[in-house]
Every structure is written in C-alpha cells, then in structure tokens.
Amino acid sequence: MTHGQPRRGLLLILSSPSGAGKSTMARMLMAWDPTIRFSVSATTRKPRPGEVHGQHYWFHDHDSFRALVASGGMLEHAEVFGNFYGSPRAPVEQAMSEGRDTLFDVDWQGGQQIRNSALGKDAVSVFILPPSIAELENRLKGRAQDSAEVIAGRMAKSRDEISHWAEYDYVLVNREVDETFADLKAIVTAERLRRDRQPGLNDFVRDLNTEFEAR
Amino acid sequence: MTHGQPRRGLLLILSSPSGAGKSTMARMLMAWDPTIRFSVSATTRKPRPGEVHGQHYWFHDHDSFRALVASGGMLEHAEVFGNFYGSPRAPVEQAMSEGRDTLFDVDWQGGQQIRNSALGKDAVSVFILPPSIAELENRLKGRAQDSAEVIAGRMAKSRDEISHWAEYDYVLVNREVDETFADLKAIVTAERLRRDRQPGLNDFVRDLNTEFEAR
Numbered sequence: 001m002t003h004g005q006p007r008r009g010l011l012l013i014l015s016s017p018s019g020a021g022k023s024t025m026a027r028m029l030m031a032w033d034p035t036i037r038f039s040v041s042a043t044t045r046k047p048r049p050g051e052v053h054g055q056h057y058w059f060h061d062h063d064s065f066r067a068l069v070a071s072g073g074m075l076e077h078a079e080v081f082g083n084f085y086g087s088p089r090a091p092v093e094q095a096m097s098e099g100r101d102t103l104f105d106v107d108w109q110g111g112q113q114i115r116n117s118a119l120g121k122d123a124v125s126v127f128i129l130p131p132s133i134a135e136l137e138n139r140l141k142g143r144a145q146d147s148a149e150v151i152a153g154r155m156a157k158s159r160d161e162i163s164h165w166a167e168y169d170y171v172l173v174n175r176e177v178d179e180t181f182a183d184l185k186a187i188v189t190a191e192r193l194r195r196d197r198q199p200g201l202n203d204f205v206r207d208l209n210t211e212f213e214a215r
Numbered sequence: 216m217t218h219g220q221p222r223r224g225l226l227l228i229l230s231s232p233s234g235a236g237k238s239t240m241a242r243m244l245m246a247w248d249p250t251i252r253f254s255v256s257a258t259t260r261k262p263r264p265g266e267v268h269g270q271h272y273w274f275h276d277h278d279s280f281r282a283l284v285a286s287g288g289m290l291e292h293a294e295v296f297g298n299f300y301g302s303p304r305a306p307v308e309q310a311m312s313e314g315r316d317t318l319f320d321v322d323w324q325g326g327q328q329i330r331n332s333a334l335g336k337d338a339v340s341v342f343i344l345p346p347s348i349a350e351l352e353n354r355l356k357g358r359a360q361d362s363a364e365v366i367a368g369r370m371a372k373s374r375d376e377i378s379h380w381a382e383y384d385y386v387l388v389n390r391e392v393d394e395t396f397a398d399l400k401a402i403v404t405a406e407r408l409r410r411d412r413q414p415g416l417n418d419f420v421r422d423l424n425t426e427f428e429a430r
Binding site for chain 1: 370397398420426430
C-alpha cells in the first residue's frame with residue numbers, strides 16, 4: 001500500500017489433492033500475515049471430534065445450507081461425497097472493503113466458482129502438486145484417524161483434483177515445505193504489487209506532479 | 216523449473232525516471248541471479264569516459280544502427296536527445312531458448328515496444344517511482360559529473376517518464392533500497408512460477424498419472 005486508499009484485497013485460492021500440503025501452507029500464510037482472512041467453509045457434514053463451529057467449519061443442516069445458497073449468501077458451493085461445502089460471501093466482501101486478502105482452501109470446483117464469480121477478477125489461484133503419488137499416499141496414511149477405505153476414496157479424489165492443475169495461475173511442486181512456502185509468499189507479495197491492486201498510486205503520482213509544478 | 220524442459224524465459228522490463236534507483240535494482244538483480252542476462256543497449260551516442268563497448272553499450276554510428284533496425288535486428292529502438300538507443304534482438308532470443316530471463320533497463324518507449332513485439336507475451340514490466348521529486352532531484356545532483364543543464368533536462372525527461380507509470384504490470388515506490396529489492400525479487404520469483412512459464416509441468420503431471428495407473 002502506498003497511500004490513504006487501501007489496496008484491493010485478493011481472493012487467494014489454494015487447491016491441491018489431500019495430503020499435498022495445502023493446509024500447512026494456509027496455516028503458514030496466516031501466521032506470516034495475520035491480516036489475511038481465512039475463509040471458513042460452510043458444510044452439511046457432521047463435525048469431527050474437536051472441530052469447532054465457526055473455526056474449522058460453519059456447520060449447517062441441509063435446509064439452512066440450501067437457504068443460504070438460494071439467498072446468494074455463498075460465493076461458491078459444491079457437493080462432495082454426499083455433503084455440501086461452500087464459501088460464505090459476506091466475510092469476503094467485508095475483507096475486501098478493508099483492503100484485506102481472503103484465503104480459500106478449496107477444491108477445483110470451489111476454485112472454478114470463485115474465479116467465475118463477480119469477485120473473480122481479484123482471484124489469484126495456486127495449485128500445489130505433490131512430488132510423487134507415493135509421497136502423497138504416505139502422507140495420507142500418516143493420518144491415523146482415517147480408514148483404508150477413506151484413504152482409497154481420497155486417492156481417487158486426488159487424481160480427479162490433480163486433473164485440474166492447469167486451471168490455476170500458479171503451480172508449486174511441494175518438495176520441501178519451507179521452499180514451497182517461500183514461493184507462496186513471493187506470489188502473494190508480487191500480486192499485491194500489481195499496479196491495478198494499488199489504487200492509492202493514483203493519488204501518489206498526482207502528488208509527484210504537483211511537486212513538479214511547484215519547482 | 217520442475218523437469219527436463221527449461222521454463223520459459225522472461226523479458227523483465229525495468230523503467231523509472233533517472234535517479235529513482237532502476238540501475239541499482241538491475242545490478243542487485245544480476246548479483247542475486249547471475250543466470251539473468253542483461254540486455255546491453257545499442258546506441259549512437261558517444262561513449263563517456265570509462266564506458267566499455269559491449270558492456271555498458273554497443274556503440275554504433277548512425278549508419279550501422281539504421282542497418283540493424285532495417286534488418287529486424289532490434290527488438291525496440293527510439294530516439295532520445297538526438298541519439299538512437301535500442302535493444303538487440305538476437306541475445307534475447309538466445310537467452311529465451313535457454314530458459315533464461317533477460318533484463319531490460321529501458322525507458323517507457325522501449326518498454327512499449329518490447330511489450331508490443333513478437334516476444335511481448337513473455338514480458339513482465341516494473342515501474343519504479345521515487346518517494347518524492349525532491350528526493351529524485353537530490354539523487355540526480357549527487358552525480359557530480361552532470362551539469363545543471365543536464366540535470367534540468369533529466370528532470371523534464373523524468374516527468375515525461377513518470378507520466379507512463381500506468382502502462383506497467385507492477386509499480387514499486389523506492390523508499391528504501393533493500394525493501395524495494397525484496398519486492399522486485401518476489402515479482403521475478405512469482406512470475407517464474409506461473410503455470411504457463413513452466414512447460415515441464417506437463418511431463419511432470421503425466422508422470423504422476425502414470426504412477427496412479429501403476430498402483
């Protein structure tokens with residue numbers, strides 16, 4: 001930001017197959033810049049042990065979820081394994097009006113819908129690929145709470161997810177967490193420096209011209 | 216870069232009024248990544264003391280400069296204060312074929328021509344603004360070798376140059392050299408991570424799919 005006017009907030013879309021490191025990247029990004037607002041998804045699936053309403057998800061029954069969609073309250077939504085997931089619109093518009101970025105941890109369907117939404121021109125999308133499928137499977141198996149059946153389902157979904165990699169602006173191969181995060185920070189830093197994301201520059205250059213006149 | 220195929224080389228265009236820090240940024244960028252190729256400009260102006268042919272400029276007389284332009288050997292060229300300046304095309308194409316970036320230290324006319332050239336889709340342009348005109352003038356006056364008349368001419372040209380700031384992809388206000396350089400590095404790092412600049416990703420994802428098949 002250069003001047004009084006806040007910069008335009010970004011819609012930062014992060015997608016990857018389960019286990020490729022998306023959630024770790026999201027967490028690191030929020031720790032790096034606490035002004036970034038994380039878009040908490042709404043869902044109709046039941047809370048898992050320890051999941052907090054409004055923190056991990058906004059938990060809804062099917063009727064109230066449908067009502068939100070019908071009233072335009074969702075920026076995007078999709079059905080996955082029989083449950084609905086979506087990104088509430090109001091917090092995103094609030095963040096943008098404050099010049100703050102919103103981070104979306106969504107799958108390719110969510111990414112497509114955000115890009116195609118009315119706010120899509122401020123979307124920046126990043127796809128994270130695993131270094132190999134063997135590594136992806138190892139990371140999924142490391143999550144002790146999931147059954148073999150759940151893991152098999154995730155692997156099938158991973159393949160589907162990866163098939164959409166070419167729809168994203170940026171692609172990172174997550175070989176090493178710190179390197180990948182450094183790349184992600186560079187992307188966010190650079191996107192904030194785009195001319196059209198710095199509306200305050202108009203006033204700044206006007207002041208430079210006033211200074212020229214006064215010489 | 217992810218794989219065997221080299222990434223697409225960038226045409227990194229750096230413009231700013233004289234004294235805003237463009238040459239310092241260019242030097243720091245080359246030191247940070249020696250694979251970046253600096254585009255040495257061709258000119259018809261006479262060498263200043265200490266200037267080396269092929270290092271600071273390619274010095275030409277008007278006839279040989281015109282012959283180069285006529286044969287398509289210049290990516291861009293323009294007349295400034297009665298002298299011609301231009302960017303030879305061959306070294307840029309050579310660098311791109313090796314997946315290396317080329318750095319252009321050019322004015323707005325050069326920037327426009329590179330963006331509009333056949334290689335323009337790989338151009339990334341950065342404009343550097345001074346924090347104030349007073350500061351810009353101080354920096355120009357600090358260059359002992361220039362007369363008051365030369366400085367006055369530069370200030371007029373600076374105003375003209377600044378009037379083109381909005382044609383650039385990225386804008387940096389150079390308040391503090393290290394901060395500005397960190398931003399510039401982020402821009403170069405991010406632009407290299409764009410999906411369409413990493414042709415090797417196609418093979419990489421094909422290998423991931425082969426691995427899925429083999430499970």
